[in-house]
Amino acid sequence: MLLTCPVCKGELIRNGRTAVCANHHSFDYARQGYLNLYLSRGGSHGDSPESVKARTRFLQRGHYAFLKDRMRELTASFAHDVTVDLACGEGYYTAALCGNDKYGFDLSKDALKHASRNDPDTHYTVASIFSLPFADACADIVTTLFAPLAKEEIMRILKPGGVFISVTPAPDHLLELKQALYDEPYLNTVDEPPFPLADQLQISEIMKLDKDGIQDLFAMTPYFYHTSEKDRRKLDDIDSLAVMASFLIRIHRKPEKQ
Ligand SMILES: [Zn+2]
Numbered sequence: 001m002l003l004t005c006p007v008c009k010g011e012l013i014r015n016g017r018t019a020v021c022a023n024h025h026s027f028d029y030a031r032q033g034y035l036n037l038y039l040s041r042g043g044s045h046g047d048s049p050e051s052v053k054a055r056t057r058f059l060q061r062g063h064y065a066f067l068k069d070r071m072r073e074l075t076a077s078f079a080h081d082v083t084v085d086l087a088c089g090e091g092y093y094t095a096a097l098c099g100n101d102k103y104g105f106d107l108s109k110d111a112l113k114h115a116s117r118n119d120p121d122t123h124y125t126v127a128s129i130f131s132l133p134f135a136d137a138c139a140d141i142v143t144t145l146f147a148p149l150a151k152e153e154i155m156r157i158l159k160p161g162g163v164f165i166s167v168t169p170a171p172d173h174l175l176e177l178k179q180a181l182y183d184e185p186y187l188n189t190v191d192e193p194p195f196p197l198a199d200q201l202q203i204s205e206i207m208k209l210d211k212d213g214i215q216d217l218f219a220m221t222p223y224f225y226h227t228s229e230k231d232r233r234k235l236d237d238i239d240s241l242a243v244m245a246s247f248l249i250r251i252h253r254k255p256e257k258q
Pocket of ligand 1: 005006007008021023
């Protein structure tokens with residue numbers, strides 16, 4: 001196992017329902033199968049249960065299956081002994097990635113409960129993606145979909161020559177939803193790539209959403225938290241909507257020598 005102790009950084013060894021390091025720091029596996037290596041006490045972190053539920057329902061309808069399938073194809077095309085998905089959420093994409101030994105990290109226990117029940121072969125772990133309990137230079141592939149990029153940690157855990165794949169919304173992603181909500185909808189901005197690019201592609205598909213699909217999509221976007229009650233109500237009057245999902249996939253390779 002490539003997980004490391006969050007206290008002393010030593011290697012963790014699995015012993016039944018517990019993971020232990022040489023210094024006897026010990027961490028219990030949850031009933032559902034994930035491991036909590038996040039040291040902050042109390043409270044819940046990461047996405048709320050409501051937003052996890054909305055996203056799970058939406059993803060189970062298959063609207064983003066074309067992205068999942070593309071991620072499977074992409075990861076199959078690179079060496080994939082060890083694959084790590086950062087901010088993996090409920091593991092919808094993680095489960096589809098190619099990897100002989102797979103790891104998924106997220107702060108949301110609610111999301112990881114779901115992930116580890118559905119995909120018991122992946123090591124799902126509660127941890128901050130900015131302080132990963134993971135060995136240096138062991139990952140062949142690291143992925144981050146729709147989450148901040150933990151640049152230093154990504155470079156630390158990747159093998160030399162390893163591949164990092166990021167997925168972000170393309171400028172016109174969900175534009176029709178924003179047109180329904182706002183008087184002046186804006187295009188998404190795309191950040192400069194964090195590392196030199198090896199390749200980049202954009203994939204798009206039009207989703208035909210019913211009333212529930214519209215509400216779930218809205219609840220899983222950042223707009224949910226930034227939209228006025230008045231604008232929100234506009235969605236109540238819409239029974240169906242065609243919305244384009246459009247993603248920018250960027251592929252980076254860690255240099256063999258630094
Ligand atoms: Zn330790």
